[in-house]
Amino acid sequence: MSGKENLHPSHREAVKSEIEERVEKLEALLVGKGLVDPAALEELVHTYEHRIGPRNGAHAVAKAWTDPAYRRRLLADGTAALQELGYGGRQGEHMQIVENTETIHNLVVCTLCSCYPWPVLGLPPAWYKSSAYRARAVREPRSVLEEFGVQLGEEVNIRVWDSTAEIRYLVLPQRPPDTELLDEQQLSALVTRDSMIGVALVEAP
Amino acid sequence: MDGAHDLGGQPGFGPVDRNQTEHFPCPWEARVFSITLACGMLGKWNLDQARSAREGMDPDHYLDSTYYEHWLHGLEALLLARHLVTEEELAGGVADTAHAFSPVDIRRIREILSTGGPTQMQAARPAGYRIRDRVMMGTRHPAHHTRLPGYIRGKVGEIIAHHGAHIFPDIHARSGEKVPEHLYTIEFNGSELWGDPPVERGLRVCVDVFEPYINGCA
Numbered sequence: 001m002s003g004k005e006n007l008h009p010s011h012r013e014a015v016k017s018e019i020e021e022r023v024e025k026l027e028a029l030l031v032g033k034g035l036v037d038p039a040a041l042e043e044l045v046h047t048y049e050h051r052i053g054p055r056n057g058a059h060a061v062a063k064a065w066t067d068p069a070y071r072r073r074l075l076a077d078g079t080a081a082l083q084e085l086g087y088g089g090r091q092g093e094h095m096q097i098v099e100n101t102e103t104i105h106n107l108v109v110c111t112l113c114s115c116y117p118w119p120v121l122g123l124p125p126a127w128y129k130s131s132a133y134r135a136r137a138v139r140e141p142r143s144v145l146e147e148f149g150v151q152l153g154e155e156v157n158i159r160v161w162d163s164t165a166e167i168r169y170l171v172l173p174q175r176p177p178d179t180e181l182l183d184e185q186q187l188s189a190l191v192t193r194d195s196m197i198g199v200a201l202v203e204a205p
Numbered sequence: 206m207d208g209a210h211d212l213g214g215q216p217g218f219g220p221v222d223r224n225q226t227e228h229f230p231c232p233w234e235a236r237v238f239s240i241t242l243a244c245g246m247l248g249k250w251n252l253d254q255a256r257s258a259r260e261g262m263d264p265d266h267y268l269d270s271t272y273y274e275h276w277l278h279g280l281e282a283l284l285l286a287r288h289l290v291t292e293e294e295l296a297g298g299v300a301d302t303a304h305a306f307s308p309v310d311i312r313r314i315r316e317i318l319s320t321g322g323p324t325q326m327q328a329a330r331p332a333g334y335r336i337r338d339r340v341m342m343g344t345r346h347p348a349h350h351t352r353l354p355g356y357i358r359g360k361v362g363e364i365i366a367h368h369g370a371h372i373f374p375d376i377h378a379r380s381g382e383k384v385p386e387h388l389y390t391i392e393f394n395g396s397e398l399w400g401d402p403p404v405e406r407g408l409r410v411c412v413d414v415f416e417p418y419i420n421g422c423a
Binding site for chain 1: 213215218220224226227233236237240242244256259260294296299302306308320321322368371372374408410411412414
C-alpha cells in the first residue's frame, strides 16, 4: 500500500479529495477567464446559508394558522400569498401549498432531480437529494415516514407530490393541539423544515 | 431520456438517512453550487439544459456520486459545449485565452434570485383536458430530455389541477425554444402504480404532467 492510500483508507474519501482538486481548478479557471466574480460566489452561498431558509416557510405557516383569511389566500394562490410576506423568486416562481388534515397527510419529493421550494425552505438537506428518498417516497411513503419517526393512523391517506415540472410544493402542517394561547411568532418557532416537506408533524411545546 | 436519474419507485435503496441534514456535507459542494449558479446567470444555457447535462452522466457514476457531483459534471459539460472553456483549460485550471466577458455582479445576482425564472406562458391553443378527466399516460421512451417519469408511463390517473401553459422542457432542453404546453397535476392511486393489493394502503401520488405526455382519456 502506498502512502497516499494510507492517507485515504476508503475509496470514497480518495474520490472526494480528487473532487476538491477538480473544483478548485474549475473555480480558479472561471475566475481567471472573467466568467465569474469571486464576490458574487460568496454572496450566493451567504444568501442560501444565512438569509433564505425554513424560517420563511414557518412564518407563512404560522400566519395561516392564526389568520383564516390568509390561510384561504395561501391555499388558493400560494405564489401571491407568499409574495405578500416578501417570499418569492428563484425556485419558488409557481408555489402550491398542500394542507394536512385529519385524513390526508402530504409529502413532497422530486424523483427526477431534487427540486425544492428555495424561497420558503432554503436549500434541501442531503437526505432529500438521496437516491433512497427519491426512489421510495412515491412507492412506500408510510415506511419512509416511520424511519423519520412519524406513525400515521390507518385512517390517514398519504398524498405524495412529485415535483416533475416548475410547480414547487410546501406542506401546511396541522396546528398542534393546546396551542390556542400562542401567538404567530411563538407558533412559527414550532414549525420545522421537515414538517413543511411532510416528513414530520409539528409538536406542541 | 431514460436514465439512472429516473429514480421514482426503484427498489433496493434501503433506509433514508435522516441524519444527513446539511446542505453541503463537504465544503467543495458549496463551491459547485455557487459557480454553477453564477455561470448559469451568464445566460448561455437554460435550466432544462442544465438538468439534461446532469442527467447525461454515466449511470453507474450517477448513482455512486452525490448531488453536487452531478452538478459539477453538468457544469463542465455545458462550459465545454458552449466553448467557454477548453478540455486543456479544465485539466490545468489555468486560462489559455482571455474572454471579453463581464461576470454577473452581486447587484444583478440579487435581481435574478428575487425574480427567478417564471415558466408560465400564453397558451398556443385551448387545453385538451379538464379537471376530473381520467387520462392515460403515454408509453414512449424518448431519446431526448423529458420530465415524464418512468413509473407513470402507461398508467391511468385523474386530472386534479390545470396550471395553464408552461415552457415545454423536452424542446427547451434541446433547442432552447420556449414552446408553451398545458401543464396538469394528475393523481394516481397507489394500486395503479405499484400493483393490487398495493404495498401500502391509502396512497395517492400526484405528478405534474405536460399535455404531450398524455395519450388520451382513459
